Amino acid sequence: MRRKVTLGMIFVLGLAPLAFADFPERAIEIVVPFGAGGGSDTAARALVEGLKPQLKHGVVVTNMPGGGATKGMLHVAQQPADGYTVLAVTTSHLIDAVKPKTRANILTDFDPLCRIQLDTSSVTVSGTSQFKTLSDLIEFGRKNPKALKFAGTSPGGWSEIQTVAFFKKVGVDVTFVPFDSGAEIKAAIIGGHITGAVEELAETLPLIQAGKLKSLCVIMEKRHPALPDVPCSQELGIDYTHGLMRAWAVKKGTPQERQKFLLELIRKGMEHPTYQKFVKENHLDVRPGFLGPEETRKYWEEQVEFFRTVLKELGYVN
Amino acid sequence: MTVHYLNALATILAPENLIAMVLGSLWGLLAGALPGISTSMGVVLLLSFTYTMPPMTAFVLLVGAYLGGITGGSITSILFGIPGEPSSVPTVIEGHSLAKQGKASYAMWVYLLCSIFGGLFSTLVMILATPLIADFALRFGPAEYFALTVLGLSVVSGLSGGSLVKGFLSCFFGLFLATVGTDGITGEERFTFGTVTLLGGFNFVVVMVGLLAVSEIFLEAEEPFQEYKGAVEYKGLLGELPPFSLFKRYWITMIRSPIIGTIVGALPGAGATIASFLAYGEAARTARHEPEKFGRGAVEGLMAAECANNASTGGSMTILLSLGIPGSNTTAMLLAAFMIHGMQPGPLLLSTRPDILYGIFVAMILTNLLLLVLVGMSIRLFLQLNKLPYSIFSATILILCVVGAYGLNNSMDDVLLMFAFSIIGYFMRKFQVPVAPCILGLVLGDLAELSLRRALLLSGGSILGLVSSPISAILLAGATISVVYPLFKKPKGIRGV
Numbered sequence: 001m002r003r004k005v006t007l008g009m010i011f012v013l014g015l016a017p018l019a020f021a022d023f024p025e026r027a028i029e030i031v032v033p034f035g036a037g038g039g040s041d042t043a044a045r046a047l048v049e050g051l052k053p054q055l056k057h058g059v060v061v062t063n064m065p066g067g068g069a070t071k072g073m074l075h076v077a078q079q080p081a082d083g084y085t086v087l088a089v090t091t092s093h094l095i096d097a098v099k100p101k102t103r104a105n106i107l108t109d110f111d112p113l114c115r116i117q118l119d120t121s122s123v124t125v126s127g128t129s130q131f132k133t134l135s136d137l138i139e140f141g142r143k144n145p146k147a148l149k150f151a152g153t154s155p156g157g158w159s160e161i162q163t164v165a166f167f168k169k170v171g172v173d174v175t176f177v178p179f180d181s182g183a184e185i186k187a188a189i190i191g192g193h194i195t196g197a198v199e200e201l202a203e204t205l206p207l208i209q210a211g212k213l214k215s216l217c218v219i220m221e222k223r224h225p226a227l228p229d230v231p232c233s234q235e236l237g238i239d240y241t242h243g244l245m246r247a248w249a250v251k252k253g254t255p256q257e258r259q260k261f262l263l264e265l266i267r268k269g270m271e272h273p274t275y276q277k278f279v280k281e282n283h284l285d286v287r288p289g290f291l292g293p294e295e296t297r298k299y300w301e302e303q304v305e306f307f308r309t310v311l312k313e314l315g316y317v318n
Numbered sequence: 319m320t321v322h323y324l325n326a327l328a329t330i331l332a333p334e335n336l337i338a339m340v341l342g343s344l345w346g347l348l349a350g351a352l353p354g355i356s357t358s359m360g361v362v363l364l365l366s367f368t369y370t371m372p373p374m375t376a377f378v379l380l381v382g383a384y385l386g387g388i389t390g391g392s393i394t395s396i397l398f399g400i401p402g403e404p405s406s407v408p409t410v411i412e413g414h415s416l417a418k419q420g421k422a423s424y425a426m427w428v429y430l431l432c433s434i435f436g437g438l439f440s441t442l443v444m445i446l447a448t449p450l451i452a453d454f455a456l457r458f459g460p461a462e463y464f465a466l467t468v469l470g471l472s473v474v475s476g477l478s479g480g481s482l483v484k485g486f487l488s489c490f491f492g493l494f495l496a497t498v499g500t501d502g503i504t505g506e507e508r509f510t511f512g513t514v515t516l517l518g519g520f521n522f523v524v525v526m527v528g529l530l531a532v533s534e535i536f537l538e539a540e541e542p543f544q545e546y547k548g549a550v551e552y553k554g555l556l557g558e559l560p561p562f563s564l565f566k567r568y569w570i571t572m573i574r575s576p577i578i579g580t581i582v583g584a585l586p587g588a589g590a591t592i593a594s595f596l597a598y599g600e601a602a603r604t605a606r607h608e609p610e611k612f613g614r615g616a617v618e619g620l621m622a623a624e625c626a627n628n629a630s631t632g633g634s635m636t637i638l639l640s641l642g643i644p645g646s647n648t649t650a651m652l653l654a655a656f657m658i659h660g661m662q663p664g665p666l667l668l669s670t671r672p673d674i675l676y677g678i679f680v681a682m683i684l685t686n687l688l689l690l691v692l693v694g695m696s697i698r699l700f701l702q703l704n705k706l707p708y709s710i711f712s713a714t715i716l717i718l719c720v721v722g723a724y725g726l727n728n729s730m731d732d733v734l735l736m737f738a739f740s741i742i743g744y745f746m747r748k749f750q751v752p753v754a755p756c757i758l759g760l761v762l763g764d765l766a767e768l769s770l771r772r773a774l775l776l777s778g779g780s781i782l783g784l785v786s787s788p789i790s791a792i793l794l795a796g797a798t799i800s801v802v803y804p805l806f807k808k809p810k811g812i813r814g815v
Contacts, residue, residue: 156505193459
């Protein structure tokens, strides 16, 4: 009973300023559902640098790792829909929508603000690998099913889906070997313990440029400016260009004008020199990442359908 | 070459960089000492301040926080029995026991000198033998990792104190705890009871703080109110410094532990925690002087763990700087710092930014020396804390533990789990079941299981793949000897319970 009263009070007190004050009148919290220092975290923090000058009360990043990015999502879904808590969404959440781990679902419980980045992956093998081109690899793989061992980070997640779906597209059956981190994978490829990996290019680019690793193909519509000699999947006749996506979203039901305010905020933040420098140096601007709210939702729905098909084939869902 | 070092030294000695080094080290010490802020959290919190700094200042600051964090983790371990970092659990077991016997300042000095020795050792190895260490680390595939964990688990007998049976029971419990969470190979959820909290498995820190620190408060609370047992008078710097003969007596440990630390630190799948447990376990297994003291204040165990966990910094940095592969969570943050400043560590760093590379080398040496001074000067201050009555003291520790557990993921679930483990720890101690093997099992269990299954995936299910490389064969042979040998060894006197 007392709890109900308290909740009621919080509700009333919480609503009162809504009617009068300007938004935002306190700091906005960005929930990154991954640990600090990872790709999603650095991307979010770089963008936050662009938001800071625009906000009087500031903006804070909270890392809430766990449960394959679902713990942070659940947390945001449980906050009031007032626009003060923003979720940094990644492809992991779209995959979770196929086989939800928690009560929260990215498609039904959230409104996308915008997509901010679309990363590029590449098929990477060791610099000293016997495979010189992608067709070498495919030919070997077709003759020896399961003999190619490809590493990734998340079983049943984005990493496995992009590896298996890509090779299925070219008719090769590979063995997927999950590791705990990108660092272990890179060490295992260079050390010759596994054949290679389908991984985000930004992670492997320095080692490719140093010759320790070799990219056989970048997975997108055109060649990558940092690797002009490496063919892209489209020119090799492979109709597969999926990439890791990063977006920001708020809880469904957040007032429209606040959503618009946040969208404008992000749009301006993305023009900030610090963020621009960050995306340029990490080649996150090679493919246009920005999509407005409606386009982002449409893109999410398409992706979720794609993941549903792949996960069905892999036997993760019925 | 020399020119590079002199240039780097000149840059680092600039006032803004020196200030950054001091601030970074102090912040690192604080973050390391508090159980809720891990070293990597400490570094990441600084990261956002470094966007606008010149790169060298940023790295001096972050390196300071990194080394400070690894060093600071042991201060709370010795004085309060709270492992500030997972890697300082052996320090809790041995160092805190020493403190309770009234040897707190002795333990602090041994820890400090060994930490700095380990840190400097690995930094020098990094500077002189980077390619060697990097090549060796790359030879570790899943089979080798598995062999390493088996060797690590085989030291259980050395950590068991009196009863081997109880030691193994405790270790199996730890291994069981390690199976909770999302299966790393199939993505299946195990023993999570549908909760989100357990999807990632048990957090090391939650289990350790519960089993070690909180359970001890419960035990002590059974005693009548009294002054803290560790309270001692500080006799001044020269009166407290451990004699050189101590290090000479344990010279094997002093050499072996930093080597273990440097190599394990360089492995991307292992890190400071596994390094300190391996070195500690090796010291316990081969102890020639006073093996019966292990678990109850063995100075040799403290030395081994401290040398190794600080030495892991050099190993970790080696693999980061030479290949751009982070060997630990904290160096992953440093990698992020490189990216923020538009640089990529790796084979090309030597030609693109030699100033940064040599700058980091010099910064690491200077930071280690700075930490010696900073911690050395404040040992006296820390010891004052021990003079508080135990009732106040233990309440403060409990608050630290609760805040720490909450701070890990901003979640009350972790606090509840910590209390659950403190009750388990209380009964383990009551029944004289050693806690160390349980934590060993938890720390190594996940890596052992996953690397075994990875190795089998790679070899197509053939067990022979596990021993096909010389490294894994040697490690596994070592583990076998370590388990079998004590069964045939003549008992030397009677070991206490």
